[in-house]
Amino acid sequence: MEQTNDEQKIDTTVEELKKQADEYLNGWKRAKADLTNFQNDAAKERINWAKFASAGTLQRLLPALDTLYAAAEHAPELGDTVKKFEEYLRGEDMAEIDCQGKYDPAVHEVISMEKNEGAESGSIVKVAQRGYKLHDQVLRPAKVIVAE
Numbered sequence: 439m440e441q442t443n444d445e446q447k448i449d450t451t452v453e454e455l456k457k458q459a460d461e462y463l464n465g466w467k468r469a470k471a472d473l474t475n476f477q478n479d480a481a482k483e484r485i486n487w488a489k490f491a492s493a494g495t496l497q498r499l500l501p502a503l504d505t506l507y508a509a510a511e512h513a514p515e516l517g518d519t520v521k522k523f524e525e526y527l528r529g530e531d532m533a534e535i536d537c538q539g540k541y542d543p544a545v546h547e548v549i550s551m552e553k554n555e556g557a558e559s560g561s562i563v564k565v566a567q568r569g570y571k572l573h574d575q576v577l578r579p580a581k582v583i584v585a586e
Contacts, residue, residue: 490573500577504568532570537565540558541560541561549566549581550566554585562585563584
């Protein structure tokens with residue numbers, strides 16, 4: 439049976455409306471995915487901000503910690519104070535950078551090189567200033583002296 443002109447117009451209109459509905463549905467799905475991605479990114483950013491909110495304060499405390507270590511070398515009774523300070527820093531997920539072995543440019547800053555018998559070239563022979571990481575990110579690089 440043949441379709442009349444009106445039926446053909448109706449079928450054409452229905453097809454166009456289906457296409458338009460599909461476009462709207464796909465647009466809605468994209469917008470929903472964009473919103474979900476935005477929400478996930480915002481949550482990660484909030485977590486990251488909370489983790490590193492104390493970074494500035496901790497950085498300003500490092501010179502005092504350096505002084506405390508130097509004083510504890512001459513006044514052993516300060517040992518308990520140093521331990522409490524270190525405990526506090528561990529609680530903030532702050533850790534001293536390891537300075538054993540080879541120089542690592544990601545965490546060490548070379549301030550000098552010296553000849554040292556028995557030391558392998560590029561190995562750390564002395565730590566001039568301790569370095570620290572906060573949540574596995576360098577807060578202050580360790581200043582080191584490296585063997586030539």
